Amino acid sequence: MKTGKGKGAVKKDTKEALKPVHDRGVGKRKAVFMADQSSKRKAKKEKMAKKDPNKPKRPPSAFFLFLEEFRNTFKKEHPDVKAVSAVGKAGGAKWKSMTPADKAPYEAKAAKRKSEYERLINAYNKKQESSADEGEGESEKSKSEIQDDEEESGQDEEEEEEDDDDDDD
DNA sequence: CTCTTGATTGTTGAG
DNA sequence: CTCAACAATCAAGAG
Numbered sequence: 001m002k003t004g005k006g007k008g009a010v011k012k013d014t015k016e017a018l019k020p021v022h023d024r025g026v027g028k029r030k031a032v033f034m035a036d037q038s039s040k041r042k043a044k045k046e047k048m049a050k051k052d053p054n055k056p057k058r059p060p061s062a063f064f065l066f067l068e069e070f071r072n073t074f075k076k077e078h079p080d081v082k083a084v085s086a087v088g089k090a091g092g093a094k095w096k097s098m099t100p101a102d103k104a105p106y107e108a109k110a111a112k113r114k115s116e117y118e119r120l121i122n123a124y125n126k127k128q129e130s131s132a133d134e135g136e137g138e139s140e141k142s143k144s145e146i147q148d149d150e151e152e153s154g155q156d157e158e159e160e161e162e163d164d165d166d167d168d169d
Numbered sequence: 170c171t172c173t174t175g176a177t178t179g180t181t182g183a184g
Numbered sequence: 185c186t187c188a189a190c191a192a193t194c195a196a197g198a199g
Contacts, residue, residue, distance in 0.1 A: 058195045061175040071197065084197040088173035095174070114176080121177095 054127065056120035059113035062106035066098075067091045 060068070070091040074081070081087070095103070 058177060060195060063174045064195065067173075082198055085172045087197075092173040
C-alpha cells in the first residue's frame, strides 16, 4: 500500500436526510474541472499559518487506540524491537487482519474521545471568539456558556454491544 | 524523521 | 450560502 500522506478519506454525510443533490454524478468533480489545479495545497499553506498552543490535539482514532494496546503486546514479544515504525507496520497489518467486529470496541472508544475533543474545540472556539473581540479576553463572562465542569454528568460508559449477533449481509 | 491508518479540517467548485 | 467531495495535515510511540 502506498503510504502517501493522505489517501481515501471521504467524510460521511452530516445528516442521513441529506440526500445527494445531484446524485453522485458530480462525484469526482475534480476530474471535471480540477485538471491540475494545485491551488488547494497552496491556498492551505498560505491561509494556515497560525498555530495555537491552546488548540486541542486530535483524538486518537480507533487504529491508534488499538496501537496503544498492540504496542504493549508487541513489546513483550519483541523486547529488542523498540522502533515504533516496526510496531506501526505490524499493527497496521494486524489491524487489517482484524474483523470490523474486533475493531468495533476500538471505534467505540475513539468515538468517545471524539466527543471530548468536540467539547474542547467548542471551548477553544469560544475562547477565540472572546479574545478576538477584545484582544485579551480573560473575561469571566464565559462562565455562562462554557463550564469546565466534568465530574458528574455524564460520562456514560456504556459499551456498545451489538444485540443482534445476526450478521447482516 | 521514521510508519501505521483514520479522522478531522480546510479549501474549492458548483448549485 | 450550502453541499459535496477530495486533498492534506496530524494524531503517538521511541530512537
